[in-house]
Every structure is written in C-alpha cells, then in structure tokens.
Amino acid sequence: MPRQLYELAAQADDHVFSPYCWRIRLALAHKGLDFESVPWRMTEKERLAFSGSERVPVLVDGNTTVVDSWEILNYLEQTYPEQPLGLSRAEVRFVRHWTEMVLHPGLSRMIVDEVFQTVHEKDRAYFRESREKLFGVPLEEFAANKEVKLEEFRRALSPLRATLEAHDFLGGSAPNVSDYLVFSGLMWARCTAPTPVLAPDDPVSRWRESMLDLYEGMARRAPCREAA
Amino acid sequence: MPRQLYELAAQADDHVFSPYCWRIRLALAHKGLDFESVPWRMTEKERLAFSGSERVPVLVDGNTTVVDSWEILNYLEQTYPEQPLGLSRAEVRFVRHWTEMVLHPGLSRMIVDEVFQTVHEKDRAYFRESREKLFGVPLEEFAANKEVKLEEFRRALSPLRATLEAHDFLGGSAPNVSDYLVFSGLMWARCTAPTPVLAPDDPVSRWRESMLDLYEGMARRAPCREAA
Numbered sequence: 001m002p003r004q005l006y007e008l009a010a011q012a013d014d015h016v017f018s019p020y021c022w023r024i025r026l027a028l029a030h031k032g033l034d035f036e037s038v039p040w041r042m043t044e045k046e047r048l049a050f051s052g053s054e055r056v057p058v059l060v061d062g063n064t065t066v067v068d069s070w071e072i073l074n075y076l077e078q079t080y081p082e083q084p085l086g087l088s089r090a091e092v093r094f095v096r097h098w099t100e101m102v103l104h105p106g107l108s109r110m111i112v113d114e115v116f117q118t119v120h121e122k123d124r125a126y127f128r129e130s131r132e133k134l135f136g137v138p139l140e141e142f143a144a145n146k147e148v149k150l151e152e153f154r155r156a157l158s159p160l161r162a163t164l165e166a167h168d169f170l171g172g173s174a175p176n177v178s179d180y181l182v183f184s185g186l187m188w189a190r191c192t193a194p195t196p197v198l199a200p201d202d203p204v205s206r207w208r209e210s211m212l213d214l215y216e217g218m219a220r221r222a223p224c225r226e227a228a
Numbered sequence: 229m230p231r232q233l234y235e236l237a238a239q240a241d242d243h244v245f246s247p248y249c250w251r252i253r254l255a256l257a258h259k260g261l262d263f264e265s266v267p268w269r270m271t272e273k274e275r276l277a278f279s280g281s282e283r284v285p286v287l288v289d290g291n292t293t294v295v296d297s298w299e300i301l302n303y304l305e306q307t308y309p310e311q312p313l314g315l316s317r318a319e320v321r322f323v324r325h326w327t328e329m330v331l332h333p334g335l336s337r338m339i340v341d342e343v344f345q346t347v348h349e350k351d352r353a354y355f356r357e358s359r360e361k362l363f364g365v366p367l368e369e370f371a372a373n374k375e376v377k378l379e380e381f382r383r384a385l386s387p388l389r390a391t392l393e394a395h396d397f398l399g400g401s402a403p404n405v406s407d408y409l410v411f412s413g414l415m416w417a418r419c420t421a422p423t424p425v426l427a428p429d430d431p432v433s434r435w436r437e438s439m440l441d442l443y444e445g446m447a448r449r450a451p452c453r454e455a456a
Contacts (some may be wrong), residue, residue: 090354091319091406097324099385158327167318178319 002036003028004169006058008047009039010118010191015223017118017191019104021057022184022219027076027177031083035059042123070096073177085177095170095178098159103185106153107197113143113192114193118225153197157204164207175214183211187219188224214221230264231256234276234286237267238346238419243451245346245419247332248297249285250412250447255304255405257443259311263287272352298324301405313405323398323406326387331413334381341371342421346453370421374423381425385432392435403442411439415447418454 005025008018016022016037028035035104040047040056051058054068066075077087086092109154112131117181119127128139135142160182163170186208189197198205212220233253236246244250244265256263268275268284280288281295287303294303305315315321340359344367347355356367363370391398394450398406414436417425417428440448 088400089317089319089321090391090398090400091317093394094326094387094391094398094406095319095322097390098322101386101390158329159322162325162329163318163322170318170322172316172318178322197301 001060001062003034003062004060005035006038006040006051006056006060009041009055009120010223012223013037013039013119015118015191017115017188018056018185019099019188022187023069023180024057024059024072025179025218026051026180026184026214027073027085029218030175030177030180031076031080033076033080041120044128058109073227085180086171086178092176092178092181096181099181099185102156103182104188106149106156107185107189109142109151110146110149110197111143111189111193113139114225115188118192150197154199154202157202161203164203168210169207175211179207179211183208183219186211187222190224191222192225194225194227196226229290231262231290232266232288233263234266234268234284234288236278237269237348238451239348240451241265241267243346243419245343245416246284247327247412249418250415251297251405251408252257252285252287252300252304252444253446254408254412255301255313257446258313258403258405258408259304259308261304261308269348271354274277311407314399315405320404320406320409324409327409327413330384331410331439334377334384335413335417337370338374338377338381338425339366339371339421341418342414342453347419367405378425382427382430385430389431392431397435403439407435407439411436411447414439415450419450419452422453422455424454 005021007016007021007025009016012220014037016025016039025035045054048054048056048058051065051067052061055067057069057072058065059066060210061075061079064075066072073085077085107220112135116124116127116131131139131142167173168216170182171174198208233249233256234250235244235253237244242265244253244267253263273282275283276284276286279293279295282297283295285295285297286299287294287300289303289307291304294300301313301315305313344352344355344359359370360366395401397403398410414425426436
C-alpha cells in the first residue's frame with residue numbers, strides 16, 4: 001500500500017490548504033518520499049476513527065499511523081534520517097511556536113472569511129459554527145478591518161524579514177523544516193484568500209517565490225485562490 | 229594587555245545593564261575567555277574614537293578591535309572555535325531579530341523611565357534628549373500604562389515560553405548564543421527596573437533562574453535594581 005497522507009481538502013480534492021498539512025507535504029518532498037494524498041473534509045470525523053484523531057494530517061506509513069503534524073515530522077525524521085529536516089533543535093521549536101502563535105493568528109483574523117469560502121460546501125456550517133464559538137463573534141466581524149490588520153501583520157513579520165535579508169532560507173543556504181513551517185502558513189493564505197498578504201518588494205516575498213519553486217514547483221502548481 | 233570589553237556602566241562602574249554588552253559578557257564566559265570590563269558612559273564618545281564607533285560594546289583583543297555586538301560574537305566564534313556559540317545558523321538570527329524587534333521594544337516602553345534613573349548622572353540629560361527625540365514624546369509618557377503593557381509583553385513571550393516548556397534552554401540541553409541573546413534583554417530589565425517583568429510561575433522565569441546561575445552566578449551576582 002502506498003504511503004498515505006490524509007489532508008484537508010476544499011471543494012476540489014486536490015485543493016489542499018491547511019498549514020498543518022502543507023508542512024508534512026513539504027517535509028515528505030524534502031526527504032524524497034512519495035505519498036498518496038487522501039482528501040478529507042472536516043465533517044468526516046468517522047473516516048479518521050482508525051487513527052484515534054479527529055483532525056488531519058494523519059500519516060499512514062505501512063503499518064504505522066501517526067497523527068499530529070509535529071509528531072509526524074518527528075516520525076519522519078527518525079524513520080528516514082537521510083536529508084535531515086533539522087527538527088531537534090530548540091530554535092526550530094521557537095520558529096514553530098512563532099509560526100503558530102504569531103503568523104497563523106495574524107493571518108486568521110484577516111482571511112477566516114475567505115477560508116469559509118474555500119472549505120467544501122458540506123463543511124461550511126460546521127466551520128462557521130465552530131469558529132464563531134471559538135472567536136465569540138461572527139466570522140465577518142472577526143475578519144473585519146483588513147487594511148489595519150495587514151499593516152500589523154507585515155510589521156509582525158519583521159524578525160522573519162530581517163533573517164531572510166541575511167540568509168536565503170531559514171535553513172541557511174538550503175531549506176529545512178523551519179522554512180516549511182513558516183511557508184506553510186503563507187500557503188494557507190495563498191490557497192484560500194484572493195488578496196496577497198505580502199508586498200511584492202518584501203524580502204519575504206523573494207523567499208516565498210523560492211519556496212514556491214521547490215520540488216519542481218510543487219507549491220506553485222497547487223490550486224490556489226490568490227490572484228496572480 | 230588583558231582582553232578588554234568596553235561596557236555601558238551606570239553610576240557604579242560594575243553596574244552594567246546594556247543588553248548588547250551582556251550578550252558579549254555571556255559569550256566570553258561560554259568560551260571560558262577572561263576579560264577586563266572597561267566602564268564607559270554614553271557621553272564619553274571620545275574615549276571610543278580609537279574604535280571608529282560611538283557605542284559599546286567594543287572588544288579589544290590583543291591587536292584586534294571589534295565593534296558592534298553581532299560582529300563581536302562572530303569574531304569570537306571564528307577566533308575561538310572551541311565551545312561553539314552556534315552562531316552561524318539562520319534560526320539563531322531569527323532569535324536575534326525577535327529579541328531586538330519584539331523583546332527589546334516591549335521592554336523599552338515599560339522601563340525606559342527606569343533606565344533613565346539608572347544611567348550615570350552625567351549621562352541623564354543626553355539620555356533624555358536623545359530618547360525623547362527618537363520617541364517623539366517625554367520619557368514618562370512613553371513609559372506610561374505599564375500594567376497594560378506588561379500583559380502585552382508577557383503575551384508576546386508566548387513562542388519563547390512554549391519553547392522553554394519543551395527544552396531546558398534555547399540551545400537545547402545546554403545554553404548557546406540564542407539563550408544569551410534573549411536573556412540579555414531580560415538582564416537589561418533586571419539591572420534597571422525595580423518591578424520584575426516576569427510572573428514567578430512563568431516557565432520563562434524558571435529558565436531565567438537557570439541563566440542567572442550560569443558561570444558561578446555571574447549574572448545573579450551583578451548589581452541590579454530588581455526587587456528581590
């Protein structure tokens with residue numbers, strides 16, 4: 001059986017947009033490991049029952065099932081140590097937490113209404129209800145004032161920007177898991193929101209272009225909603 | 229001639245508080261390199277004329293003079309490669325820029341009035357004038373609303389906190405330059421401000437205690453204004 005990655009998909013099976021799934025896609029490509037994408041929707045909890053998780057990504061690799069994106073990255077690093085992701089260092093964990101605690105929330109409050117437009121139609125009611133419960137306000141209100149938030153978001157990228165002015169990648173001269181973690185956040189935006197979140201002259205944009213080109217343009221060729 | 233480190237000092241010669249000087253102190257201790265501290269005040273520009281810089285830290289190591297804290301760290305790493313600081317990785321640079329762009333500004337807007345109280349009396353007029361020009365408002369106004377800012381500051385530490393919940397140090401099981409960069413920011417606060425900026429039960433506090441203990445309690449023994 002081929003290696004399988006259960007991923008959150010939009011209306012189209014190949015329209016994957018979850019940042020937690022994208023980081024696994026990129027890590028698999030980094031290690032040269034083939035996989036079959038298994039499209040999954042938020043309301044299909046029972047299809048993941050075998051894994052013990054209610055969320056993707058879920059990786060099925062031979063007889064092994066691994067859930068949670070960080071666990072999957074660690075599993076891949078231990079099982080396939082060649083082409084290391086560089087995962088063990090505490091500074092990488094800092095990049096991970098910055099991504100999840102600064103980058104993702106900064107994006108969420110700008111794009112969540114577009115994510116709602118992106119999810120499969122059968123997921124929309126669930127998405128709206130679960131997010132509105134979490135945020136305490138309607139999605140559209142949570143995502144309002146995008147212009148102000150866009151400025152704040154770009155300002156919050158300053159440590160990333162300054163790093164990428166000095167290095168080609170967060171991995172240095174070649175990408176490593178730090179790049180995949182951060183870039184996957186930006187793929188979430190690219191795959192769901194028509195308006196680009198980066199200014200074209202931002203050094204972060206230059207790096208994003210390099211990341212889009214990796215592995216024969218894997219990320220660039222993926223379905224997206226960002227206007228060209 | 230012994231190795232000399234020009235450092236910003238308060239009224240007392242041994243009361244050093246600049247985060248950019250502290251990171252060098254700690255890097256020297258990490259590598260087991262002795263040095264003589266040369267106390268310097270902001271209004272003594274002419275005493276640094278030999279270096280071509282108007283700021284500390286300035287390191288004089290035999291016939292070599294190095295200015296700028298990042299340059300000094302790189303010089304130390306290249307010249308004394310044993311006990312590596314781990315400086316070359318791009319992720320460390322990310323930690324550096326986060327420290328300078330998030331941690332330091334977050335502290336500055338809470339403690340700058342206390343820094344004013346800390347600097348040598350002959351530096352006070354210069355300090356006030358230069359900072360008020362930079363901020364566009366009186367120091368006391370810039371440092372107002374400390375309670376609100378303290379909450380924001382602690383929230384901004386979330387990626388650091390989450391990392392230190394999983395690792396003893398940013399360097400992993402032992403401190404490296406990432407620890408010195410971040411901790412030196414907290415030493416700036418400890419050495420200048422009576423009110424602690426961390427809650428005692430914060431995992432960041434636990435790590436700070438470990439950092440204070442390093443090298444025979446070098447940082448803990450240093451003069452400070454933080455209330456015990």
